Amino acid sequence: xxxxxxxxxxxxxxxxxxxxxxxxxxxxxxxxxxxxxxxxxxxxxxxxxxxxxxxxxxxxxxxxxxxxxxxxxxxxxxxxxxxxxxxxxxxxxxxxxxxxxxxxxxxxxxxxxxxxxxxxxxxxxxxxxxxxxxxxxxxxxxxxxxxxxxxxxxxxxxxxxxxxxxxxxxxxxxxxxxxxxxxxxxxxxxxxxxxxxxxxxxxxxxxxxxxxxxxxxxxxxxxxxxxxxxxxxxxxxxxxxxxxxxxxxxxxxxxxxxxxxxxxxxxxxxxxxxxxxxxxxxxxxxxxxxxxxxxxxxxxxxxxxxxxxxxxxxxxxxxxxxxxxxxxxxxxxxxxxxxxxxxxxxxxxxxxxxxxxxxxxxxxxxxxxxxxxxxxxxxxxxxxxxxxxxxxxxxxxxxxxxxxxxxxxxxxxxxxxxxxxxxxxxxxxxxxxxxxxxxxxxxxxxxxxxxxxxx
Amino acid sequence: xxxxxxxxxxxxxxxxxxxxxxxxxxxxxxxxxxxxxxxxxxxxxxxxxxxxxxxxxxxxxxxxxxxxxxxxxxxxxxxxxxxxxxxxxxxxxxxxxxxxxxxxxxxxxxxxxxxxxxxxxxxxxxxxxxxxxxxxxxxxxxxxxxxxxxxxxxxxxxxxxxxxxxxxxxxxxxxxxxxxxxxxxxxxxxxxxxxxxxxxxxxxxxxxxxxxxxxxxxxxxxxxxxxxxxxxxxxxxxxxxxxxxxxxxxxxxxxxxxxxxxxxxxxxxxxxxxxxxxxxxxxxxxxxxxxxxxxxxxxxxxxxxxxxxxxxxxxxxxxxxxxxxxxxxxxxxxxxxxxxxxxxxxxxxxxxxxxxxxxxxxxxxxxxxxxxxxxxxxxxxxxxxxxxxxxxxxxxxxxxxxxxxxxxxxxxxxxxxxxxxxxxxxxxxxxxxxxxxxxxxxxxxxxxxxxxxxx
Numbered sequence: 001x002x003x004x005x006x007x008x009x010x011x012x013x014x015x016x017x018x019x020x021x022x023x024x025x026x027x028x029x030x031x032x033x034x035x036x037x038x039x040x041x042x043x044x045x046x047x048x049x050x051x052x053x054x055x056x057x058x059x060x061x062x063x064x065x066x067x068x069x070x071x072x073x074x075x076x077x078x079x080x081x082x083x084x085x086x087x088x089x090x091x092x093x094x095x096x097x098x099x100x101x102x103x104x105x106x107x108x109x110x111x112x113x114x115x116x117x118x119x120x121x122x123x124x125x126x127x128x129x130x131x132x133x134x135x136x137x138x139x140x141x142x143x144x145x146x147x148x149x150x151x152x153x154x155x156x157x158x159x160x161x162x163x164x165x166x167x168x169x170x171x172x173x174x175x176x177x178x179x180x181x182x183x184x185x186x187x188x189x190x191x192x193x194x195x196x197x198x199x200x201x202x203x204x205x206x207x208x209x210x211x212x213x214x215x216x217x218x219x220x221x222x223x224x225x226x227x228x229x230x231x232x233x234x235x236x237x238x239x240x241x242x243x244x245x246x247x248x249x250x251x252x253x254x255x256x257x258x259x260x261x262x263x264x265x266x267x268x269x270x271x272x273x274x275x276x277x278x279x280x281x282x283x284x285x286x287x288x289x290x291x292x293x294x295x296x297x298x299x300x301x302x303x304x305x306x307x308x309x310x311x312x313x314x315x316x317x318x319x320x321x322x323x324x325x326x327x328x329x330x331x332x333x334x335x336x337x338x339x340x341x342x343x344x345x346x347x348x349x350x351x352x353x354x355x356x357x358x359x360x361x362x363x364x365x366x367x368x369x370x371x372x373x374x375x376x377x378x379x380x381x382x383x384x385x386x387x388x389x390x391x392x393x394x395x396x397x398x399x400x401x402x403x404x405x406x407x408x409x410x411x412x413x414x415x416x417x418x419x420x421x422x423x424x425x426x427x428x429x430x431x432x433x434x435x436x437x438x439x440x441x442x443x444x445x446x447x448x449x450x451x452x453x454x455x
Numbered sequence: 456x457x458x459x460x461x462x463x464x465x466x467x468x469x470x471x472x473x474x475x476x477x478x479x480x481x482x483x484x485x486x487x488x489x490x491x492x493x494x495x496x497x498x499x500x501x502x503x504x505x506x507x508x509x510x511x512x513x514x515x516x517x518x519x520x521x522x523x524x525x526x527x528x529x530x531x532x533x534x535x536x537x538x539x540x541x542x543x544x545x546x547x548x549x550x551x552x553x554x555x556x557x558x559x560x561x562x563x564x565x566x567x568x569x570x571x572x573x574x575x576x577x578x579x580x581x582x583x584x585x586x587x588x589x590x591x592x593x594x595x596x597x598x599x600x601x602x603x604x605x606x607x608x609x610x611x612x613x614x615x616x617x618x619x620x621x622x623x624x625x626x627x628x629x630x631x632x633x634x635x636x637x638x639x640x641x642x643x644x645x646x647x648x649x650x651x652x653x654x655x656x657x658x659x660x661x662x663x664x665x666x667x668x669x670x671x672x673x674x675x676x677x678x679x680x681x682x683x684x685x686x687x688x689x690x691x692x693x694x695x696x697x698x699x700x701x702x703x704x705x706x707x708x709x710x711x712x713x714x715x716x717x718x719x720x721x722x723x724x725x726x727x728x729x730x731x732x733x734x735x736x737x738x739x740x741x742x743x744x745x746x747x748x749x750x751x752x753x754x755x756x757x758x759x760x761x762x763x764x765x766x767x768x769x770x771x772x773x774x775x776x777x778x779x780x781x782x783x784x785x786x787x788x789x790x791x792x793x794x795x796x797x798x799x800x801x802x803x804x805x806x807x808x809x810x811x812x813x814x815x816x817x818x819x820x821x822x823x824x825x826x827x828x829x830x831x832x833x834x835x836x837x838x839x840x841x842x843x844x845x846x847x848x849x850x851x852x853x854x855x856x857x858x859x860x861x862x863x864x865x866x867x868x869x870x871x872x873x874x875x876x877x878x879x880x881x882x883x884x885x886x887x888x889x890x891x892x893x894x895x896x897x898x899x900x901x902x903x904x905x906x907x908x909x910x
Contacts, residue, residue: 005467006533012460078461079545079836090534090608108563110838110873152833153545172878179832179881377634378607381534383565418565420875423627426634 006089008251010082016246017069019239022277022349024065025284028356030235030348031323032060034310039454042320050217052227054125058236067239069121070128076120076153080109081243085251086415090379092399099402100257101395103415104248104275105382110176111146112385113340113417114274115231118240119143122229123150132225133157137187137212139166140339141173142385142417143231148180161187161215165206166339173421187212194218194316209343210315210329217318232268233313233322233347241274248412249278259290259412261398265390266294266303266361267340269347275414276359283358292359293398294350295390297369299437300333302326302346303354303361305444310454311345321454324351331447334437336366337425338386340417344447364393365436370429372396373419385417386425461544463706465537471701472524474694477732477804479520480739483811485690485803486778487515489765494909497775505672507682509580513691522694524576525583531575531608535564536698540706541870545834547854554857555712556850558870559703559730560837565631566601567840568795568872569729570686573695574598577684578605584682588612590675591684592642592667594621595794596628597840597872598686603635616642616670620661621794628876642667649673649771664798665770665784672773687723688768688777688802696729703867704733714745714867716853720845721749721758721816722795724802730869731814738813747814748853749805750845752824754892755788757781757801758809758816760899765909766800776909779806786902789892791821792880793841795872799902819848820891825884827851828874840872841880 023029032041047056058067069077088101106114126134134156138144144160151158160182167174167186177184187207188195192215198205213230220228231237252258262279264272272294282288296303302325312329313319326345327333333342346354353359373389375396376382384392391413402409419426428434478484487496502511513522524532543556561569581589589611593599599615606613615637622629622641632639642662643650647670653660668685675683686692707713717734719727727749737743751758757780767784768774781800782788788797801809808814828844830851831837839847846868857864874881883889 007467009464009466011464012462110832110836112875149836153836171882172875175878175882175885176838176875178885179829179838181833374634377565378636381565381604381608383631383634420567420627420631423630427626427630430630430633 006087008085008254010247010250012078014250015077015082016243017074018066019069020066020242020246020277020281021061021064021239022242022280023062023235025281026352028352029062030352033320033322036312036317036321049221050228052122052125052129052131054129055122055236058239059234070124073120073124076150077243080116082247083108085248085255087255088380091376094375094379095396095399095403097399097403098406098408099399100408100410101399102252102255102410102412104244104412106244106414106416107382107418111142111149112420113142113146114241114244114271115143115146116149117243117274118231118237118270119146119150121240123147123154123156126227126229127154127156131156131227133159133223134227134229135159135161135216135220136229136231137161137209137216139163139209141166141170141421142340144177145173147229148177148182151182152180158182159219160184161189161212163187163207163209163212170421187215189215192218208315213314214316214318232270233345235349237270238273238277238347238349241270242277244274244414245276245278248275252412257410258288260409261291261293261411263293263295263391263394263411263413265341265387266296266346266350267387268343269350271387271414271416273347273350280353280358293394294354294359294361295394296361296363297336297338297341297390298363298365299336299439300327300342301363302344304363307448307451308351308355309451311451313345321452322348324348325354326451327444328447328450330450334439336437337422338390340387341390362394364390365438367429367434367436369393370426370434374429382415383419384415385419386422388416391415461542463540463709465702465705467533469705470532470537471698472529473521474524475521475697475701475732475736476516476519476694477697477735478517478690480736481807483807484517485807488775488777491767491772491776504676505683507577507580507584507586509584510577510691513694514689525579528575528579531605532698535571537702538563540703540710542710543835546831549830549834550851550854550858552854552858553861553863554854555863555865556854557707557710557867559699559867561699561869561871562837562873566597566604567875568597568601569696569699569726570598570601571604572698572729573686573692573725574601574605576695578602578609578611581682581684582609582611586611586682587680588614588678589682589684590614590616590671591686592616592664592671594618594664596621596625596876597795599632600628602684603632603637606637607635613637614674615639616644616667618642618662618664618667625876642670644670647673663770668769669771669773687725688800690804692725693728693732693802693804696725697732699729699869700731700733703730707867712865713743715864716746716748716866718748718750718846718849718866718868720796720842721751721801721805722842723798724805726842726869726871728802728805735808735813748849749809749814749816750849751816751818752791752793752796752845753818753820754791754894755782755797756818757799759818762903762906763806763810764906766906768800776907777803779803780809781906782899783902783905785905789894791892792877793845795842796845817849819845820893822884822889822891824848825881825889829884837870838874839870840874841877843869843871846870
């Protein structure tokens with residue numbers, strides 16, 4: 001029976017040809033990025049020395065509801081898209097739940113994550129603008145891998161600044177990025193002024209994402225005809241990731257269902273933003289009212305314990321300020337295994353929607369996340385990334401509630417990545433050596449003290 | 456345009472419901488496995504203390520052309536099958552070849568390989584027979600992972616003997632197998648008599664596949680209601696892998712093409728056997744005459760430099776003898792990075808067909824293989840396993856011949872695995888530290904001396 005299919009595919013012809021800009025339907029728009037010095041909203045002219053021009057326009061466009069995906073980007077998408085929507089029959093059976101659990105699987109590409117959706121777009125626009133090179137930073141490595149793949153495809157040189165401790169802890173990520181032909185430099189490095197300053201001040205430091213961002217921005221702005229690209233948080237990134245939700249929306253229709261609950265993990269917001277936007281459209285336009293759940297790590301709880309305020313996007317304070325839920329740019333999340341969720345802030349779009357009551361947020365503990373990940377692997381056979389496993393945890397919790405109440409709710413979550421490069425984390429879990437790393441109120445207060453006072 | 460699609464999917468309904476037994480169409484059947492003591496062909500009764508009964512029957516069945524895939528195995532297949540057939544447009548463009556290159560991608564599952572096709576079947580039959588546990592060995596780890604996944608799914612305990620040096624060199628493989636709930640023991644171990652003997656004789660040895668097989672067989676035969684399972688070489692395994700070629704055959708029809716050349720890498724033969732069987736049927740029945748190419752590593756050249764003779768399947772000489780192309784059971788392949796191809800022998804089916812002129816074989820050097828793998832990754836965005844990259848090398852070489860001659864041949868190869876756990880090899884290639892490890896004639900003579908004299 002077709003309606004019993006485990007995997008619901010779309011043909012290439014059925015793949016959406018436009019990104020959906022959720023800002024167009026938001027009654028209260030996300031607050032604009034502001035200049036760190038003047039606190040004035042940034043213009044395209046001010047942003048374009050750092051970012052590609054077309055991306056600056058997308059960043060500031062709160063009005064255009066649908067934006068055509070360029071033909072060349074569609075061609076690239078067809079390598080790994082449309083991605084399957086999968087009914088988790090075995091997980092449902094194992095849980096004994098009446099709930100119908102679906103997941104959108106974005107891990108079927110070498111980057112192992114959804115990051116490729118925005119990487120393809122950003123690299124294409126860089127190429128179209130005639131740039132000679134681009135730069136970026138990477139922490140856990142998914143974004144760096146995705147961008148290296150897209151850069152190889154569109155033939156544009158890429159330099160990746162990888163946080164030094166990750167560079168050393170995850171040599172395989174480095175090798176993958178090199179396999180795609182990108183230059184990779186452990187940060188802090190002596191290739192930039194800011195890197196040399198940090199090295200002089202903190203010899204032997206393992207670096208940080210904030211420092212790597214600062215180096216990548218400096219490298220781009222000090223190299224002729226080069227620009228910097230970023231993999232999350234920004235409005236443009238959520239725009240590109242909307243393809244996930246647009247596909248899932250059609251696939252749920254094919255399955256003859258509509259989700260009562262839509263779940264995504266939330267670090268910078270690109271994951272949740274991607275899966276939710278098509279369903280958020282229904283909420284914003286009053287067509288339907290699915291429950292939307294952001295899942296964050298208890299170790300880095302920006303939505304559930306953070307403040308809604310203008311804050312620096314980076315620890316180095318070289319980037320613009322964004323209004324978002326934040327723990328403070330100097331909050332140092334514990335070294336959890338979900339590197340992709342260890343960010344002090346949150347996408348301004350997700351933040352505004354959360355603030356306005358369009359979604360709820362839950363924080364989950366690391367050990368419970370790996371318990372869910374292992375159960376998922378054994379039943380559904382996919383080994384999930386720690387980040388995505390936060391969404392699995394929440395989906396299982398909702399399905400178990402259904403078991404208690406007897407409700408057959410339809411649950412959709414975003415499975416954005418695979419865990420092949422996270423086996424150290426799995427081993428720590430198997431060996432009983434994993435803890436939950438929940439910050440104390442004092443830890444949070446220290447972070448909040450670093451939030452600037454901006455109206 | 457539909458005929459320009461990059462990825463050709465089948466629906467679950469279109470997935471073949473039967474395995475194809477190529478032996479039924481072979482004029483000269485593969486020689487039977489014989490008893491190591493009596494040299495008499497093995498019966499189901501003699502094999503069934505080691506293997507599941509249904510699998511013994513499949514092993515000896517040279518006549519039944521199509522065998523129904525059990526409903527439960529089909530259900531399991533639907534988690535990761537049908538697998539996509541992909542047109543390598545970008546690779547074609549990069550090579551500037553008029554050839555049409557297609558690949559069947561079997562890497563979209565957590566085992567990272569096609570091994571799951573046979574693992575699902577073997578574990579299902581073990582469960583159906585009411586066994587309490589199964590055992591196996593693993594070298595590089597793909598087979599161990601696949602079997603652990605299937606064992607978790609069908610709820611049957613599994614013990615994996617992993618070659619000790621691999622166990623230590625690839626701790627992540629071990630963690631993946633443990634994530635699926637299997638017991639994993641470095642071999643040689645003190646859990647078996649043969650393991651203890653080897654440890655006493657060679658303290659500190661890193662083990663070998665032959666030793667791990669011996670331990671797994673002893674463990675199975677000394678444990679009540681337990682059996683041993685094997686991931687390649689055997690007729691039953693090629694039967695299960697035939698699903699690859701059956702799907703590819705339908706998908707090529709959908710693409711409106713028929714392959715002039717079908718390519719698979721060859722270690723034990725499950726990979727090549729899987730992709731070729733549907734097309735070999737056309738050759739054996741005189742319907743069509745595609746060229747079939749087995750690609751082996753120059754470091755372990757069983758087909759191109761080996762002998763066609765009865766030989767031991769394992770170095771420990773506890774298993775039956777098979778008639779095959781072999782380098783001798785004590786030939787020690789150099790430590791190349793394609794662990795899955797480091798086998799002294801070859802499937803009796805592949806061996807017989809090769810002997811009878813139904814395919815040709817090429818041996819390729821490791822550095823050229825990684826050159827091809829890197830080019831493939833950068834154009835097609837999939838990071839291939841070293842084993843599969845042997846097929847990529849041959850496909851590229853054929854496509855380059857087409858460029859010279861101007862022929863627009865249609866080339867199909869089997870991309871059975873991803874390289875996420877092989878980054879040490881990629882790094883060695885990037886660093887220029889990889890060599891080709893080609894055995895000398897003297898090396899081969901030493902191996903040949905260990906082939907028993909059996910008529």
